[in-house]
Amino acid sequence: MITRKRLTAGVGIALATLAAGLGTAIPAAADEAPAAPSPKVELVLDVSGSMRTRDIDGQSRMAAAKQAFNDVLDAVPEQVQLGIRTLGADYPGEDRKVGCKDTRQLYPVGPLDRTEAKTAVATLAPTGFTPIGPALLGAADDLEGGDGSRRIVLITDGEDTCGPLDPCEVAREIAARGTHLVVDTLGLVPNAKIRQQLTCIAEATGGTYTAVQHKEELSGRVKQLVDRAAEPVVTPVATEGAKSCSGAPELKPGLFTDRSEIGQHRWYRVDVLPGQELRASASVAADRAVDNDYGVLLRAVTTHGREIVRGSEAGTGRTDVISSGLRYPKPEAEDGDDGDGKPAAETVCLQLAHSFSAPTSVKRSPGLPVELTVDLVDGPDNASDVAAFGLGRGWWLLGVLVLTGLVAGLLTGWLSRWRVAVWRTN
Amino acid sequence: MTTTPRRTRGIRLALTGALLAGLTLLTTAGPALADDPSASASPAGDEAGPTEAGTTFRTATALKQGQSGTAQASAGDYLYWVFPADAGQRPTVEATVKLPGSAARRGTSTWQVDVYDGLRRRQACMYGHQTRKAAADAATVELSCVLRPVRAWSEPWANDPLPGSYYIRLTVVDLPAADLGLPVDVEVKTSIEELGGGHDGGGSLAEPLVPGVSVASAGETGDGPASAAPRTLATGEPEDGWASGWWTDRWLWTVGGGVLAALAAVFGYSLTRGRGRPAHVPPGV
Numbered sequence: 001m002i003t004r005k006r007l008t009a010g011v012g013i014a015l016a017t018l019a020a021g022l023g024t025a026i027p028a029a030a031d032e033a034p035a036a037p038s039p040k041v042e043l044v045l046d047v048s049g050s051m052r053t054r055d056i057d058g059q060s061r062m063a064a065a066k067q068a069f070n071d072v073l074d075a076v077p078e079q080v081q082l083g084i085r086t087l088g089a090d091y092p093g094e095d096r097k098v099g100c101k102d103t104r105q106l107y108p109v110g111p112l113d114r115t116e117a118k119t120a121v122a123t124l125a126p127t128g129f130t131p132i133g134p135a136l137l138g139a140a141d142d143l144e145g146g147d148g149s150r151r152i153v154l155i156t157d158g159e160d161t162c163g164p165l166d167p168c169e170v171a172r173e174i175a176a177r178g179t180h181l182v183v184d185t186l187g188l189v190p191n192a193k194i195r196q197q198l199t200c201i202a203e204a205t206g207g208t209y210t211a212v213q214h215k216e217e218l219s220g221r222v223k224q225l226v227d228r229a230a231e232p233v234v235t236p237v238a239t240e241g242a243k244s245c246s247g248a249p250e251l252k253p254g255l256f257t258d259r260s261e262i263g264q265h266r267w268y269r270v271d272v273l274p275g276q277e278l279r280a281s282a283s284v285a286a287d288r289a290v291d292n293d294y295g296v297l298l299r300a301v302t303t304h305g306r307e308i309v310r311g312s313e314a315g316t317g318r319t320d321v322i323s324s325g326l327r328y329p330k331p332e333a334e335d336g337d338d339g340d341g342k343p344a345a346e347t348v349c350l351q352l353a354h355s356f357s358a359p360t361s362v363k364r365s366p367g368l369p370v371e372l373t374v375d376l377v378d379g380p381d382n383a384s385d386v387a388a389f390g391l392g393r394g395w396w397l398l399g400v401l402v403l404t405g406l407v408a409g410l411l412t413g414w415l416s417r418w419r420v421a422v423w424r425t426n
Numbered sequence: 427m428t429t430t431p432r433r434t435r436g437i438r439l440a441l442t443g444a445l446l447a448g449l450t451l452l453t454t455a456g457p458a459l460a461d462d463p464s465a466s467a468s469p470a471g472d473e474a475g476p477t478e479a480g481t482t483f484r485t486a487t488a489l490k491q492g493q494s495g496t497a498q499a500s501a502g503d504y505l506y507w508v509f510p511a512d513a514g515q516r517p518t519v520e521a522t523v524k525l526p527g528s529a530a531r532r533g534t535s536t537w538q539v540d541v542y543d544g545l546r547r548r549q550a551c552m553y554g555h556q557t558r559k560a561a562a563d564a565a566t567v568e569l570s571c572v573l574r575p576v577r578a579w580s581e582p583w584a585n586d587p588l589p590g591s592y593y594i595r596l597t598v599v600d601l602p603a604a605d606l607g608l609p610v611d612v613e614v615k616t617s618i619e620e621l622g623g624g625h626d627g628g629g630s631l632a633e634p635l636v637p638g639v640s641v642a643s644a645g646e647t648g649d650g651p652a653s654a655a656p657r658t659l660a661t662g663e664p665e666d667g668w669a670s671g672w673w674t675d676r677w678l679w680t681v682g683g684g685v686l687a688a689l690a691a692v693f694g695y696s697l698t699r700g701r702g703r704p705a706h707v708p709p710g711v
Contacts, residue, residue: 281637329632
């Protein structure tokens with residue numbers, strides 16, 4: 001196999017040059033952003049037998065996907081750790097049981113060696129079944145570890161007929177692990193069933209679905225998704241609200257995620273010092289098939305159960321999230337009450353309820369994803385008169401008017417005295 | 427929080443300003459009026475805006491005031507942008523969606539633009555086509571939303587627009603299932619109308635409604651874990667910083683009123699004094 005040897009030699013040389021290039025590039029990158037966790041992306045490619053079909057700009061789907069991968073691999077941002085996983089690439093037989101386990105990590109998630117990755121992709125040939133569920137599970141495991149954002153880009157042309165593992169349920173479970181994982185799906189065939197499955201997967205994780213018809217669209221979209229992963233974002237902290245305020249977790253300012261099942265509400269607690277303003281907002285995402293009308297309610301309640309303020313919102317029709325927020329400026333403590341120690345913080349209970357409903361066929365757990373932001377800003381807001389009818393009023397106005405009148409009066413007085421003096425001397 | 431006074435407000439009543447120019451009382455406002463033109467002469471609209479859109483509140487792409495942003499997306503995506511708006515301004519959001527060729531589409535789709543404030547509360551549109559149907563053969567859909575004037579302060583129980591970040595969400599709310607995922611090009615543009623002193627209400631917020639503002643300030647002081655956060659949720663403030671809230675042209679009106687009152691008083695005083703020699707002084711003194 002002389003040609004094979006040559007190929008490996010060529011790859012070796014290319015690797016060496018690349019490694020040399022990387023060697024100089026890495027320290028520079030490390031200096032710039034030591035703290036930022038690197039985002040991880042895994043491209044999951046369907047290599048099932050149907051990818052042979054020649055219906056994308058006259059090329060086979062596989063050829064289009066390979067070309068797109070080459071384009072994408074060239075353009076991957078430096079900080080992104082990219083991996084590639086295939087499904088249906090290896091088992092050419094007819095046995096469904098074996099074929100439905102056929103998923104393999106083609107290129108491990110890590111700093112990208114473009115040449116090696118491209119070579120690996122080039123070896124792929126359309127072969128077996130379409131086990132999307134196992135592939136998603138595998139991809140989620142590949143992306144384990146680290147604090148950065150995680151994204152799976154699934155490119156497929158067929159629906160998962162493997163069962164009983166519904167890929168949509170798999171996706172929802174992966175999302176519920178709380179690892180900020182998003183699955184974006186690209187469908188190569190405009191087929192109702194595939195579309196439904198892929199939109200379901202995307203919806204379950206807060207990802208997007210794209211119907212690809214041309215190969216430029218494919219590479220453009222995958223590039224866009226990889227770039228999106230590279231965008232620095234704040235990663236929320238997972239928390240778990242309680243059924244009542246007494247056992248609720250205490251939240252500090254920040255961004256939190258939780259899950260809230262249909263028909264459940266959640267309690268959280270925030271300590272607010274006198275003179276601080278509490279700002280909280282909550283979004284509940286519709287990550288599954290829910291009924292058309294829904295709402296969300298966020299209440300701030302004292303420990304004794306008195307409602308302080310609420311934010312509520314209702315909606316109808318297609319949506320990703322429904323959100324609302326509230327703010328509670330706590331007045332400054334009156335002097336004398338707080339003694340010489342620090343004034344006592346008030347515990348404010350936050351109740352989050354939503355009125356999503358779903359047909360009975362829809363699974364209830366894990367609950368709907370919740371995103372919660374809590375902010376505490378110093379100094380309560382400063383209320384004063386509303387300036388009605390365009391008029392100013394109050395002590396300031398009086399002061400200004402008196403001062404102006406005084407100055408004008410003094411000037412007039414001096415002027416007239418001066419005039420009298422001038423008249424007298426004449 | 428920057429404490430630069432909102433200077434542009436002053437220009438509205440330049441006339442009143444001129445009337446008062448002789449008064450040394452207003453020396454503090456004088457320089458403020460002087461650099462007005464430079465503040466209003468550089469709109470941000472000319473720069474090329476971002477070419478990507480976020481897909482959640484958390485990842486929303488920041489726009490400057492008056493800037494437009496474009497994005498390539500798939501029908502069915504939820505696209506988010508965020509821009510700042512300050513008290514006394516009335517933001518307008520315009521969105522244009524370029525739909526794929528009618529050969530690829532099956533039917534009518536309905537598009538919608540929603541605006542949320544920094545607390546993720548939905549904000550009502552006063553005017554504009556917030557939701558529009560696109561016929562199966564339409565090439566573009568144009569949406570717009572004119573928000574209510576942003577107030578400096580409101581009660582916590584009210585839903586009034588307050589200074590801070592505003593999120594734009596653009597999406598299709600109804601379309602034939604077969605049209606999901608088709609490529610679309612979208613463009614959003616924000617524009618700001620400065621309203622006069624008539625909209626300057628009393629009160630102010632301690633901090634504008636920018637999500638994550640307290641986390642960001644903790645990060646600036648260098649407190650361990652907070653400083654490791656890549657960025658706050660929504661950055662960006664108006665071109666010349668957040669208004670400190672003390673400047674409004676009501677000052678000019680009020681002082682002008684005071685001066686006019688004083689002038690009227692002097693006029694009345696001079697009328698009672700009369701002209702020339704007082705009547706009780708005998709001639710020849």
